Amino acid sequence: MQPPLNQSLLGKPLVEELQTPALILDLELFEKNLSEMAQHCQKHGIALRPHTKTHKSVAIAKLQLAAGAVGICCAKLGEAEIMGTAGIDSILLTSPVVAKAGMRRLMQLNEIVEELMVVVDDRANAEALNELARTSGAVVRIVLDLDPGLHRTGVLPGDSALALARFIHDADGLEFAGLQSYAGHLMHVESYAERRLKSHAVMDMLAEFQHRLGSMNIPCPLVTGGGTGTYDIDAERGVLTELQAGSYLFMDRQYNEVLDPGDHSLGFDTSLFVQMTVISAGSPGLATTDAGFKCFATDADSPLLVGTDIAARYFFFGDEQGGLSFDKQETIEIGSTLRAITPHCDPTFNLFDYVHAIRGDTLEAIWTIDARGCVA
Numbered sequence: 001m002q003p004p005l006n007q008s009l010l011g012k013p014l015v016e017e018l019q020t021p022a023l024i025l026d027l028e029l030f031e032k033n034l035s036e037m038a039q040h041c042q043k044h045g046i047a048l049r050p051h052t053k054t055h056k057s058v059a060i061a062k063l064q065l066a067a068g069a070v071g072i073c074c075a076k077l078g079e080a081e082i083m084g085t086a087g088i089d090s091i092l093l094t095s096p097v098v099a100k101a102g103m104r105r106l107m108q109l110n111e112i113v114e115e116l117m118v119v120v121d122d123r124a125n126a127e128a129l130n131e132l133a134r135t136s137g138a139v140v141r142i143v144l145d146l147d148p149g150l151h152r153t154g155v156l157p158g159d160s161a162l163a164l165a166r167f168i169h170d171a172d173g174l175e176f177a178g179l180q181s182y183a184g185h186l187m188h189v190e191s192y193a194e195r196r197l198k199s200h201a202v203m204d205m206l207a208e209f210q211h212r213l214g215s216m217n218i219p220c221p222l223v224t225g226g227g228t229g230t231y232d233i234d235a236e237r238g239v240l241t242e243l244q245a246g247s248y249l250f251m252d253r254q255y256n257e258v259l260d261p262g263d264h265s266l267g268f269d270t271s272l273f274v275q276m277t278v279i280s281a282g283s284p285g286l287a288t289t290d291a292g293f294k295c296f297a298t299d300a301d302s303p304l305l306v307g308t309d310i311a312a313r314y315f316f317f318g319d320e321q322g323g324l325s326f327d328k329q330e331t332i333e334i335g336s337t338l339r340a341i342t343p344h345c346d347p348t349f350n351l352f353d354y355v356h357a358i359r360g361d362t363l364e365a366i367w368t369i370d371a372r373g374c375v376a
Contacts, residue, residue: 004354004366013361016337020277021291023352027359029271030249036268037248038068044235049073049092049224051246054346056371058086071115073244077102078374081109089114092143092224094180096153098125107136117177119145121155126168133173141177142168143222146209148183148202157209169218178222181206182244187229188258199230203237229258252345254300273339276322278332285328289338292321297347303340314340
């Protein structure tokens with residue numbers, strides 16, 4: 001990877017001179033979010049194991065650990081390999097690893113990461129991991145993934161799940177570490193009351209399943225799940241031992257719009273933006289920027305412009321270009337810079353090699369997005 005394009009600006013109050021498009025992070029707001037989540041978890045007696053799929057950055061993961069996180073979550077094995085190689089010693093893989101080559105990589109990672117855990121929702125997968133663990137001579141810590149109704153991964157919390165837990169507990173090469181249940185389908189439920197009701201139902205399901213494990217003499221020290229959209233709800237039942245929130249660091253348009261009529265806000269500030277430059281403005285009421293489809297996740301609404309005196313609306317104008325529409329009586333100068341809130345922070349982060357950490361107008365650091373592109 002080549003040196004960062006804006007490296008010469010480090011330590012200088014010249015953020016407006018960044019070569020764009022650039023992913024930028026407001027450090028004051030980022031640090032506020034980092035601290036507030038740590039304080040929340042401490043107050044409610046729940047550990048924080050944030051998801052690195054949000055940022056894929058070793059530097060940011062280490063800041064989360066320094067702020068009190070007990071470890072990290074990784075959605076992909078490739079992410080976990082990068083984080084583990086960088087010295088992070090407590091990692092939970094939140095997606096099953098089922099391919100033969102992937103399971104062999106998992107065994108290698110298990111040798112260098114002090115506390116590596118992986119979720120399982122299938123008996124055959126558990127059996128294969130057990131055989132590999134017995135061959136390697138190193139126990140693999142398994143977290144049983146329960147389906148909270150999303151139906152993406154996880155086994156339904158019934159007799160089959162209990163039988164799988166029994167197999168994991170009794171297997172020579174495996175250690176039953178606990179339970180995971182992530183209700184991703186509830187994170188953006190607009191009504192806070194509805195979100196709270198449905199999230200509590202997931203917690204109650206987990207509590208009941210944990211009770212059934214206890215009646216089978218299967219200890220369950222870990223119950224992990226939850227996210228940014230339910231961070232202030234999931235601790236209420238006292239079931240979770242760990243919270244997996246990740247997007248709280250940055251926020252985005254999707255999460256900022258999760259409000260109820262009583263204005264119950266998530267309580268975190270938007271710290272992540274894409275900075276762009278106006279490259280053309282030849283038509284009245286219309287301008288073009290250098291940030292198009294390749295700079296934003298497009299699974300949600302359009303980016304939202306911030307910090308401009310002109311009431312302009314961003315729209316996608318091509319792979320490399322973004323459009324700005326505004327009142328024809330207004331003008332936007334070529335070369336001017338604008339910032340936009342990302343529609344969805346996690347996949348937007350994965351589109352950039354670096355994130356520019358700014359304090360005020362000064363570029364304080366450029367952090368590598370180390371696990372960018374790790375899809376396996």
